[in-house]
Amino acid sequence: MEKQTKKMNRREFLGLSALGLASLTILPSWSVNGQKYAPSDRIVFGFIGLGRQGMSDFYSASNCPGIQIVAGCDVDALKRERFMKRVTEWQKKAGWNPRCDTYEFYEELLDRKDIDVVSIATPDHWHALAAIHACQASKDVYLQKPLTYTISESIALVRAVRANDRVLQVGSQQRSDREFQRAIELVRAGAIGHIESVQVHIGEPPKPFDLPEVPVPPYLNFNAWMGPLTSPNVHYHPDMCPPIDNPEMEEKGPWAVWRYYRETGNGLTGDWGAHHYDITQAALGMDGSGPVEYIPAGYNGTKYCTMKYADGTVVTEQVIENFRKDNPNELGIKFIGTKGWLKVARGYIECSDPSLVKDTPMGAEVSHMQNFVNCIRSRRNPIAPVEVGCSTNIMCCLNNIAHELGRPVKWDPATLSFGDDEEAANHRLYYYKYRNPYTLPYWDK
Structure with missing residues (x-):
């Protein structure tokens, strides 16, 4: 938390320092399915949240022509390892020099000026902050549904997208x-x-949180997983963050049950x-x-x-x-x-x-991810823009x-x-005060 506090206070996601294009080791021009793309035409992705849904979104993005994927972030070290392995395998198959950097804290990924876009597939309570900070760092955003955990976060995110002139696609792929x-x-x-x-x-x-407490494994930063949540009765259980414990590097157990509890999701x-x-x-x-x-x-x-x-x-x-x-x-x-x-x-x-x-x-005739990529290039609203995600x-x-x-x-x-x-206006699903040091930008209650 101390490390994260310093980063958030110092950078504030404005005037971010650049790691630059030197971190990439791809060729000056490259092709996908026989179609060549110049460096000026490629779109460079980073991924925040590398669980099952994050991997699914990686596969969707990797099928879009003109895309390069260079970095991933997760508070789970095993998921970072899997992501790096899958991305470099994909790069090798495409004939590119393999390189994929991974980070525990997404601020470091957002620091990179070479990254144009972030795909976010974290638990819902992280959606707002990660997406708003990405907008402030001049990244376009593919954000998994639901848009945010609370109403105030959704309103704040709409403001952030429009204030920073970003393209945001909500991952409600049925629209496509x-x-x-x-x-x-x-x-x-x-x-x-x-x-x-x-x-x-x-x-x-959702129902009240009722999972028994289990010791946090050494590969997981559960404090960072909790992020802004102020839920004293929430603790680690493997169902909350399904572990990888097999040669196939796939999660075992149910799909992210945090969705089903009031303190961490909306059922x-x-x-x-x-x-x-x-x-x-x-x-x-x-x-x-x-x-x-x-x-x-x-x-x-x-x-x-x-x-x-x-x-x-x-x-x-x-x-x-x-x-x-x-x-x-x-x-x-x-x-x-x-x-x-x-x-x-x-x-x-x-x-x-x-x-x-x-x-x-x-x-879909055109995939939801491809629609997003097309709109990054055209600077038009995608099929599921931020205002749609907000009202839903x-x-x-x-x-x-x-x-x-x-x-x-x-x-x-x-x-x-x-x-x-x-009474309704004071409900946590309208607004709740984040725990220190987190604050919600673009929100004034």
Whole structure:
């Protein structure tokens, strides 16, 4: 912590010193799939967060022409070792001189002037700081969903992206899939009439942290993993940071269970809500806005978690009856209109009028990562810009706030406020004070 405190106070991520291009050992020009790229055209990536999702994003980036990957950061030394091994193997296969630097603290990676872009796949509570500091260091950002852990962090990140003229793509990759794009197009065009309700199945909200304490392994800096969190009851357990303990260098155990606890995540509400509420908002034309009232399941007989838009459209979180014959409990979305219905999930789309979705291709024509890379070059907004991630994350957080308070919560999407509801405004998922020495830039409560 002392080392990290000094770095944060001294640099403040402004006027960062450069390690320069000397750290790269690639050829002055190189090719991908037979297409040559000059040094001025290449895009140089660094990665922050090297777990399962970070590795998945590395593979996505490595398939984009004109990309070089030169550095990675993680508080887990074993994951740093794996990343360096995989990246140098990829570089050798491409015919480049292998070199990949790794760091325990991301400030050192952001110091590098040769890095244009960072891909961030940390636990949610680190998203805001890592992404804001990257913007301040003039890096474009590919940021895994959900955008941030809290509402205030999302608002601050929007400000940081725009103040620093950065391109940020939220890793809600369903936006790039053609079945979801077709669903959005049909709903917006009125193909199933005026939308009266939407059913969305995403899963349970988070629960209190209840894992037993286990000694921290020597290869992991768990204090740095905790970062800004002020959760005295949270301690290390291997399920929180799945270890690598096999020759294949793959994690053993469940996929990052920190997502399922209130102190460290937003449950399936934030995890899958970041996907399916995202598509719901897009189809309803509500990107950048959102519902005005959130009613938790069980309140005064309310069967399902319910969200109400100002125009009267109602969204409920529920298992969707008769959703799909081969997978009836699948996480997905059903739009119900005055002229029919439309159901969509990954690799699946169905409509009351089959002709509307006949022969709809599945998956992305242009990958979500490639869309981001294209927008780095064009300096245009990607398919999932920061404002989209912000409004979707606010929707997820407000559902959890209403659930934990056990009563309805009203929200004004225009002013980003609860009105006179002080209890909701003081909830940790709106804002919490970081532990020292961390502070949230671009935020003034």
